[in-house]
Amino acid sequence: METRESDRSAVGGTGGPSRPEHPGDRSARTPVRTAVLAGGLLLTALNLRPGVASIGPVLSSIRDDLGLPASVASLLTTIPIVAFGAFAFLTPALTRRFGMHRLLGLTMLALAAGIALRLQPSLAGLFTGTVLVGAAIAVANVVMPAAVKRDFARQSGLMMGLYSTALFVGAALASGLTAPLASAVGGSWRAALAVWAIPAIVAFGAVLPQMVRAPRRDPRTREVADAPSERGEPTFRALFKDPVAIAVTTLMGTQSLAYYACLTWLPTLLQDHGTDQHTAGWLIAYSAFPGIVAALLVPGMARRMRPTWLPVLLSVLLTGAAYLGLGTAPVAGAYVWMTLLGLGQGAAISLSLTYIVLRSPDARHTGHVSTMAQGVGYLFAGLGPVGIGLVHTLTGGWGVPLLVLGALLLLQLAGGIAASRDRHVLSPRGPR
Known part of the structure; x- marks a missing residue:
């Protein structure tokens, strides 16, 4: 039933007038x-983390070069996350103005x-660029997710994976390659960060075929066909x-806070225990490989596994075990802990997006x-890098910051269990 409803809504919306056909409609698409449409979406997705993930491996170099304290340096990862939340609320109006695919192309530019x-070569340029990076990704x-729901309703599980x-x-890629790139260009962290503009340009080229097709508009309402209609939209x-919406938001916010806190500070934690900069960056990159496995498998599990909250529980347990290991033997068992962390975080982010x-x-x-x-989730997540950095500064160690992250797993578990229940937002109570 859900697939049939989604298929109808992907074209016209349930209960509303039919929408004009556009290049993304399945009936008008050749294989x-x-x-090309799927490739453009996935190349765009590939660019939604390097702008932030590339900072952690060279954060120590940035601090040393610019003489920044840890709390100020952490703003380089906090600002994009806050921007993820703040600029998210502009998206519905921008989508109606430009259409989904044109807007995605503009975000890559x-x-x-x-x-x-x-x-x-200025602090202002560094922080201004960071704000723009956050706004585009937001x-x-x-x-x-809306583009996937609209264009790939029948394959939403596969596409979300x-x-x-x-x-x-x-x-x-950003975590593992940024530090070596900096070494290859004479130690310039600025040049190493700038390299990640190249894949964004490539993604723009992949979306360009959709952008050059002027989106059709309803002659009566002038609504862009490549965008959700204002009619029938839920109110915030x-x-x-x-x-249900609160539960999905809670899961998104808590797992995002933990992810970006770890992305920012785990390289420093490992370096403080004797790991060199390149190895620390590689370990963060390595954690993405088990994360990829979890991200591929969990969306399908979320639809089929019973009880529905079991994937959420597994994600929390894996992440909690990683925190425990990082607090007791961060270097000796580094690969074990990063494997567990990658599995837990991969499951958490894929569950968050899939439940949307x-x-x-x-x-x-x-x-x-x-x-x-x-929007709300990333505003909350923005507390992660600064908050964990502040706790580390106040305590002089990493034990208490890891305990704080562990405590937040309880909130993540509660939100995830509620979000896993099989019903839609704004629906009558009870299962669908």
């Missing part, structure tokens, strides 16, 4: 065009510009009172649930 700005973050995988691959006021799609009856709801979950 080649479908492959903005992302490349923001990354390139970091080449400027909009793309919100659009992607590939989407989550692309996020991890992008993060892995209603969503903020809905327990599964708990929404159509593309209209998906766009708004995505805006709420990622």
Whole structure:
């Protein structure tokens, strides 16, 4: 039933007038065009983490070069995350103005510009570029689940798995290659960060075929066909009172906070225990490989496994075991802990994104649930890098910060269990 409802809504929305056909409609797509559309979405997804993940491996170099304290340096990863939340709320209006695929292409251009700005030899250029990076990723973050729901409703599980995988691959490449790139260009961390503008330009080229096709508009309403309609959209006021939407948002926020806190500070934790900079960066990159496995498998598990909360529990247990290991033997068991962490985080992010799609009856709801979950969730997640950095500064060690992250797993578990229940947002109580 869910698939049939989603298929109808992907074209016209349940209960509403039919929408004009556009290049993304399945009935108008050839296999080649479908492959191009999917490739553009996945290449876009590949670019939604390097702009942030590339900072951690060279954060020590940035601090030394610019003379920044840890709390100020952590803003380089905190600012994008806060921007993920703040700029997410602009996405519905931008989507109606430009259409999903044109907007995704524009975000890749903005992302490349923001990354390139970091080449400027000034603190202002570094932070301005970081804000632009966060804004571009924020909009793309919100659009992607709605685009999957609209264009690949029947393959949403597969596409969300590939989407989550692309996020991890992008993060892995940035975490593993940024420090070696800095060494290859004479120790210039600015040049190493700027390299990540190149894949963003490639993604823009992949989306370009969709952008050059002017989106058709309804002659009566002038609505862009390649965007959710304003008619029948849920209100944010209603969503903020809905327990399903709140649960999805809680899961998104808690797992994102932990992910970005670890992305920022785990290289430093490992270096403080004697690991060199390149090895620390590689270990963070390595954790993405088990994360990729989890991201591929978990969306399907979330649809079939019973009880429905079991994938959430496994994710929390794996992550908690990783924290325990990092607090007791961070170097001796590094590969074990990073394997567990990758599995736990991969499961958590894929569950968060998958529940945005599964708990929404159509593309209209998906766009708004995505805006709420990622807007509020990332604003909360922005506390992670700064908060963990502050706790580390106050305590002088990593034991208490890891305990704080462990305590947040309880909130993640509660939100995930509630989000795993098989029902839609704004639906009557009880199973669908």
